[in-house]
Amino acid sequence: MDAERLQRMIDRVKRGKLSRRGFIERVAAVGLTAPLANQLLAVAGIAMPTSSGIHYTPTKRGGGGTLKLLWWEGPTLLNPHFANGTKDQNASRLFYEPLAAWTPDGTLKPVLAAEIPSVENGSLAKDGKSVIWKLKQGVKWHDGTPFTADDVVFNWQYAKDPQTAAVTAGSYIGITVEKIDDYTVKILFAKPTPFWADAFVAANGCIIPKHLFAPYIGSKSRNAPWNLKPVGTGPYKFKTFTPGTLVQGVIFQDYHQPNRPYFDAVDMKGGGDATSAARAVLQTGEYDYAWDLQVSWDLLKKILAGGKGKLAFASGSAIEHIQVNFTDPNKVVDGERSSIKTTNPTLSDPIVRKALSLLIDRKSVQAYIYGEAGETTANFLNGPAQFVSKKTSWSYNVKKATDLLDANGWKPGPDGIRQKDGKKLSWLFQTSINQPRQETQEIIKQACKKAGIELRLKAILASVYFSSDVGNDETYPKFYADLQMYETEPPSPDPGFWMQQFLSSQVASKANKWQGRNITRWRNAEYDKIYAETTTTLDPVKRAAMFIKLNDLVVDHVVVIPxxxxxxxxxxxxxxxxxxxxxxxxVWNLPDWFKETKA
Structure with a gap:
């Protein structure tokens, strides 16, 4: 396609004579990718549409007052490399930015990058062994220091250092990052790498400044004052932070995107619960946006009738699930609980795990708790479509569970609790304090009771359960319980990073400050072998089949219960x-948020 024809098409999009989708479809016909098409439109000043379909074309920076956000799980720190949960990731994202972000349709949008790498523009090697990122020029850190390739290279060095104990380490270990010039970096992969858009992208890719963090790399990482007082490149500069309670930012007048952001300041309030957060937006209008409304569907619909706002949905691959602890949380070895040197005395039995999976009434959980916001599933990996297994299934059957336990020697004791060889089926089941999760716990507890299994329920403050504090013994990575429940979701449309959480090499332990991604401590040689193959297989069909097999292994072994x-x-x-x-x-596209003004 010649440049003149391309420009005519872009002009038609500007005038509303051609839709964005129509433009992408036409350029795709001549070999241009969707990310490159979106980039061409962005360069031409055509922003991604908002959820209402409106194209935001601001004419000035600021003027919108304060944006009031309500995160009922309050953030505990503001370093994206230490963000254990989405609350810390989102709070860090107010100030820090990655090279690129993932749009709702799973394509990449440049942020600190000048363009998205591709084979077409010569930045992506056909053999899958390297990718070149060209950086946006003229970007400044909030203290006025220029953003350059040195910062990108430093983030790689910082995250991959085992002494730093970064939760983002999985994205940076095994690659080499070279500076080509002040605004170009090259990532080298030791082997063909099908998913190259991991490092420096989205939540795990937010970049911190070298000139401030260099003295705190490695074992000194947790001592950096900037962990609580960020200096980033984002639309807002740091103002104040009270961990767990409030994060405040003010507009960055030298922000690199013209005429953005719309709001003069941002407040992210933490604490409370999801129900009160929903009411604060939908009934009282006290806040502009509330995050992660884990509220029973019936109650949410009643709150929505308040008439002050609307619900916002996003479909990715988030899964509410139960994790099984394959180690013993009640035994201490070398000063460590839930150590891989121990074995869970009852849940290590595959028959017991199978029986447990039959006692989970997923249909009731979906129908009475999550409603239209949830869908029952037997899979841990639920999207994109090419990665979804069709071989798995689930059923709720108390009799089948009890028959299975009876046949394998797990008999009811005098107290009604099943036991075998002096070991009781009595488990501590923990999760965060949250109405849908407590209701889910009760549903599961009652079914287990019918089968002679005792569940001792524990509900932990969300700010504690999802805390990034390595000294906190009630966090989910330490997993000092037999079973636990929470939601997790992939950081990108590619499941490569996400499925690392079942690798033997990723076990969370005292040695890595519980930053390893394998929380269940399950180890399986077949899983490790297949996963290793996914990292070098460039054929997308074969690679998708491998991820489906990984999902099936996890489900069949009842490592987790979706x-x-x-x-x-x-x-x-x-x-x-x-x-x-x-x-x-x-807040992936926070600079594009704005309020419609009434005529």
Whole structure:
């Protein structure tokens, strides 16, 4: 396609004579990718549409007052490399940015990058062994220091250092990052790498400044004052932070995107619960946006009738699930609980795990708790479509579970609790304090009781359960219980990073400050072998089949028990124009958020 014809098509999009989708379809016909098509439109000043379909074309920076956000799980730190949960990732994203972000349709949008790498523009090697990122020029850190390739290279060095104990380490270990010039970096892979858009992208790719963090790399990483006082490149500069309570930012007048952001300041309030957060937007209008509304569907519909706002949905691959601890949380070895040197005395029995999976009434959980925001599933990996297994299934059958336990020697004791060889089926089941999760716990507890299994329920404050504090013994990575429940979701449309959480090499332990991604401590040689093959297989069909097999191994071994495939649900006040992505943070495109003004 010649440049003149391409420009005519772009002009038609500007005038509303051609849709964005129509433009992408036409350029795709001549070999241009969707990310490159979106980039061409972005360069031409045509922004991604908001959730209402409105194209945001601001004429000035600021003027929108304060954007009031409500995160009922309050963030505990503001370093994206230490962000254990999405609350810390989202709070860090107010100030820090990656090279690129994931849009709702799973394509990449440049942020600190000048363009998205591709084979077409010569940045992506056909053999899958390297990718070149060209950086946006003229970007400044909030203290006025220029953003350059040195910062990108430093983030690689920082995250891959085992002494840093970064939760993002999995994205940076095994690659080499070279500076070509001040605004170009090259990532080298030791082997063909089908998913090259991991490092420096989205939540795990937010970049911190070398000139401030260099003295705190490695074992000194947790001592950096900037962990709580960020200096980033994002649309807002740091103002104040009270961990777990409030994060405040003010507009960065030298922000690199012209005429953005719309809001003069941002407040992210933490604490409370999801129900009160929903009411604060949908009933009282006190806040502009509330995150992650884990509220029973019936109650949410009643709150929505308040008439102040609307629900915002994002579909990715989020899964509410139960994890099984394959180690003994009650035994201490070398000063460590849930050590891989121990074995769970009852849940290590595959028959017991199979019986447990039959006692999970997923249909009731979906119908009475999550409603339209959830869908029952037997899979841990639920999207994109090419990675979804069709071989798995689930059923709720108390009799089948009891028959299975009876046949394998797990008999009811005098107290009604099943036991074998002096070991009781009595488990501590923990999760965060959250109405849907407590209701789910009760549903499962009652079914287990019918089968002679005792569940001791524990509900932990979300700010504690998802804390990034390595000294906190009630966090989910330490997993000092037999069973636990929470939601997790992939950081990108590619499942490579996400499925690392079952690798033997990723076990969370005292040695890695519990930053390893394998929380269940399950180890399986077949899983490790297949996963290794996914990292070098360039054929997308073969690679998808491998991920399906990995999902099936996890499900068949009952390492986790999937409950519902969840949509992310937020609430926005009427007039707030924003867009959620199921593959990235809620605030992935915060510079584009604005409020419609009434005529």
């Amino acid at each position: 409950l519902v495939f969840r949509k992310s649900v937020g609430a926005s006040i009427d007039g707030l124009m924003m867009q959620l992505s199921g593959w990235d943070d809620d």
